[in-house]
Amino acid sequence: MTAVPMSGCTEVGTFRADAERDASAGPPSEAGTFRAGGAEPVGAPGPSSGRPARRAEAVDWGRARCLARDVPPLAVVSRPLGEALGPALARPLAALTDLPPFDSSAMDGWAVAGAGPWRLRGRGVLAGAQPPPLGDGDAVPIATGARLPSGAGAVLRREHGEVDSRNGMLFDRTVGPGPLAPGRDIRPRGQESRAGDVLLAAGTSVTPAVLGLAAAAGYDRLAVHRRPVVELLVLGDELLESGLPRDGRVRDALGPLLPHWLSGQGGADVTGRRLVSDAFRPLYEALRDATADVVVTTGSTAAGPVDFLHEALARLGARLLVDSVAVRPGHPMLLAELPPRADGRPRRLVGLPGNPLAAVAGAVTLAVPLLRRLGGHPDAEPIRTPCAAALPGHPKDTRLLPVRRVGGEVAPLPFDGPAMLRGLAVADGLAVVPPGGAAAGGVVEVLPVPLPGPCPAP
Template sequence: MTATVTHTPHGSGRAAVAADTHMAWEQARQIAGDCVGRPLPVVTRPLADALGHALAEPLTALTDLPPFDTSAMDGWAVAGPGPWLLGGAAVLAGDRAAPLSGYGTAVPIATGARLPTGATAVLRREHGEFDAEGGTLRERSTGPGSVAAGRDIRPRGQECRAGEELMPASGTVTPAVLGLAAAAGYDLLAVHRRPTVELLVLGDELLESGLPRHGRVRDALGPMLPPWLRSYGADVIGRRRVADDRGSLREAVRDSVADVVVTTGSTAAGPVDFLHATLEEVGAHLLVDSVAVRPGHPMLLAGLPPTADGRARWLVGLPGNPLAAVAGTLTLAAPLLRRLGGHADPEPRLMRATAELPGHPRDTRLLPVRRADHEVAPLPFDGPAMLRGLACADGLAVVPPGGVPAGATAKVWEVPGQ
């Protein structure tokens, strides 16, 4: 669904959308993801630079893991049943040990060391005792019994075999994935390029430091939104203030080189809300214009004219109120950025409401909540201009019109960084 744009008769430049064109929240979110034909191009990154990217192809093991039989404990590598004749230097991690000379022999070994050829098990240090006079090693009588073959050995290929798929394409490269890739033999990873984002913070009333004064307030979105956008896979390449001036806004939108321009404010019909007029002037195509969600219904998504080299661009217009802007980020920016970056869009969690989650009579509501086990509870201070509730939240509940009664199930999206 593309909203129909009409001009207001007062010449303010605001493009008005009739109330009956407010798009359902689920539909708006779907359009934000589907407007991307394919993820951004594949690039090759060293492991150190791949964090946060999406895998462009499955991560396949280049070797068996472990690549050889290793000791799972500090102790002795033993051959056959005891007692054992101890001989040879201790085998440390990274050593290439000589084979054991035969049944009834043993050698000290460290955790992670390659098992000598001929070893059948590892006797833990705390389970063995050495007779210095006889030069023999025995298992303590208080131990758990005879040393069974294979005990405390990590066999080759226990975790995976060479060629086995470890992670599917579109999986996010987390710190653990970096470790797995390194263990599996990778130096480079094929990933999708991260979408670049420029954040334009609109409003002459905003201060960047100090206390609110003379009718002006602190900018909360400038510090808050870049980390949120990065959590959805974006590379935030710039953040700048733009005055409440139609020409300045037009120039900033037209000249941005980012894949996605994110603006805050100017999405409604106020006297200095110039965003709709700006989009028309630069030749943008509105994809979403006002969503039936509270807070944040005057949000928008537009396709911008492509760059000179044919690269597609988008603009996400967020409302200026802080919690409303967060609602717009989850609704439009998150699915757009994840799809551009090649990430699979996660599903919300289904959780039981411990108390009523109040809703709006007609629209979807996004409500800050606190999770505990499989339950959620609403938080106070949830007005569109408030952040106190969100600061204590670790989720946003999707509350359908009319609300969710206590004991019922609600969909909950995770709050980034919590």
């Protein structure tokens, strides 16, 4: 699959770490050097942390998604049907046989040859049997799905036939004009497809229905793209994993939320999820040692006193592609290329803000497009929906607003602040509201929220 054209998508910046410093010493005093579009390094110290202030220009929301998609799909693997659910087809699915592969009965009844009444022959044809041919004027009982005997021209439904057991004759008692029509209640060979017909395009997500179609078409295995593997790092000393909020600490909402979102919308396998403390070294070591295709972090994307993500990326020599997006909530999000693994496979990082709704905004902006492209899934057609009421916007930036469908239109929901999840919990989607807002009756794109599904691996 070809990556999306990069019209308007250019590199935002590159971190260059000072190789002379020892990572064990903690964060560098200059936090590495950040260059954006060839600009000079930023050296003015920040007011709260003593680290240099960053002046990264926010990337347009659509362009940020374009940058996230600029990756090739992961390798093609062969999976047995029982293990192929979820990934995208790497090649078109062509029928290996005619469907149906032979003429068969669509009903329980009798296969008949010629005009009635008919002489009853045989004990009946069951599904899976190879029936003997029928002569003109003969009939044989047949089950739904059974192969039609050669010579048979129609199937008389059981409720329309009457058997004279004394004479061994079958009569048509169908109410209506004329004799039984040729081809009646027969599923002809090749009715659904012929051998070689393309049933599904490459990039189609393998659903239960796709597995059934592939099996019917003769497949034992499918060529699919490998699902991207994600490791989730939730940053913050203030986060609790159980119990009530207490002593200035709050519950971690993103640890339970994001794996399902990344799996359901991005098609990823979330194989690791852990809390990381607000210190440079634990974060640096977690990023250095991560082996997943994509590392997703929450928090530490801004320039607060314990926001060490930029410093850690700089020390690792990461290449920064997006550093802030013109979207609310969630604008301090980032996308970076980490140094490759020992086997040469690339690694990428999506940095999400720590506020829950802002993190979801970052996930749909950067993580989901990246993961879908890695998994070989094509871009979904935008869902455009009229507005039942005015949708408030940001003066300059795109806004992602939880909405609910009302009779084919969408209406805004309350509790839509960056730290809130109450509105999102009852939302049908996230409306992409342009700068300035959208008027009642206007049309906006709506991003879907994940449907209930199996729990990802912890």
